[in-house]
Amino acid sequence: MRASRTRRHVVIAAGAALAVTGLITGCTAGDTGTSSQPTNNTDNEASGDKVVIGFSGPAADHGWLGAINSAALAEAAKYDDIELKVAEGTNDANLQISQIETFINDKVDAIVLLPTDGAALTGAAIKAMEAGIPVVNVDREFSSPFAARVTVLGDNYGMGVSAGTYICEEFGGTDAVVAEIAGIDSLPLTQDRSRGFADALEDCGLEVNNRVAADFTVAGGEAAASQLLAAAPKIDALWNHDDDQGVGVLAALDAAGRSEMVMVGGAGSKNAMEAIKADDGVLKATIIYPSTQAADGIRLARLLVQNKALGDLVEVDVPNRIVLYAPVVTKDNVDQYLPTAFTS
Structure with a gap:
């Protein structure tokens, strides 16, 4: 007979739908802040300054990754102020590193990156951050906190x-x-x-x-x-x-x-x-x-470049880390x- 029981401390530990961590304070190698004060804009959907975003992810060799890519493209298409540069999906870390270097040379405004291997792509992401290009890390974490301005993760x-x-x-x-x-x-x-x-x-x-x-x-x-x-x-x-x-x-x-x-x-x-x-x-x-992580990354990159914050939060900066719920x-x-x- 199957027994039903009430879950206790484990559920409490993992039940947060949105985990938001404050910004890393002090001067860091990944500081891509702007000189003006960000605003908590409740009209974030309104068209703003043009934002050029570079997007790179692994090869869509199964359905979830295909959904990740298509959702990112669809989200970018909703905004007339986004120009999305999409690198070819790859499972070759060295090729993905070269894609990030191309984005840096092209002087994109932000990079949204789902790394084929987080550790292997950390150096390239740090290089982008040091060039003043905010990186939004999706799904697979880098091995350094200086490699991304925002990290969006499934739980x-x-x-x-x-x-x-x-x-x-x-x-x-x-x-x-x-x-x-x-x-x-x-x-x-x-x-x-x-x-x-x-x-x-x-x-x-x-x-x-x-x-x-x-x-x-x-x-x-x-x-x-x-x-x-x-x-x-x-x-x-x-x-x-x-x-x-x-x-x-x-x-x-x-x-x-x-x-x-x-x-x-x-x-x-x-x-x-x-x-x-x-x-x-x-x-x-x-x-x-969630297969929406890269789409969320596109939205967050736009807000970062346009010096806006999340309209539903009192905080005037985009969060450093967002963890999505696993229902x-x-x-x-x-x-x-x-x-x-x-x-x-």
Whole structure:
């Protein structure tokens, strides 16, 4: 029998929808402030001075990254005062570094960057900041606080907490077998998701019994799931970090005739949400990882260059760090999230 229980301190620790950290004070290598005082402008949609923004991201080799790119382009197109220079998507860190150097040479007003590897792109981002070009870092963090003026992140640790919380509410107080299919293990975001998942499970006496890693792709998800199923003859609950690779995970489950488990997805794809709404398979929930991050980055870059702030805050500067919420989507609330879902 599944036990339902009220979550306590773990949920409190991860429940903030918007985490805002104050600006780094003092003189830094990344100081791109202007001489005039920013204004808390409640009419930020009004057209202002022209802003040239350089945008660079990884290759759109799965649905979430495709949605990231298309949302950024669509957001820029809403404003007649934005000129967007888009670099070709790449998974080659050296090529992306050269793209940032090109933006610097072109003297763009701001750069929005989703790095293929945050550590590898840190030096190039610092160079842009030192050239007086504010950098908005999206999704994968740099390894230095001086590499970005603003960082926009999904809540990776919070995703793990949300997934673990859901499973605890279903299986807490039992000896359920819990499995995990992670993304790319070398990425800090994957490590954060796994850490949050383990912390939430520990709070209700569960643990990860079987774990494999994939690569955020359909083929990778299918291969990893097949490996997992061969090693685990029984699974009660499965968290798959990413709905794109989840297409392959579900294919492997179907091929193996494994339907005994409750599966939780991650990211929030349209096909995952439609399966949750239909409620006729193992997938019962997914955890949102917003595909709006680069679009948010475009908006924030515009505000920075135009010396404006967020109209709904009393603070007169754009925040240094914004962490987006990681809610659980189930059949009870899926209609709320379907309109913003991406297609795998």
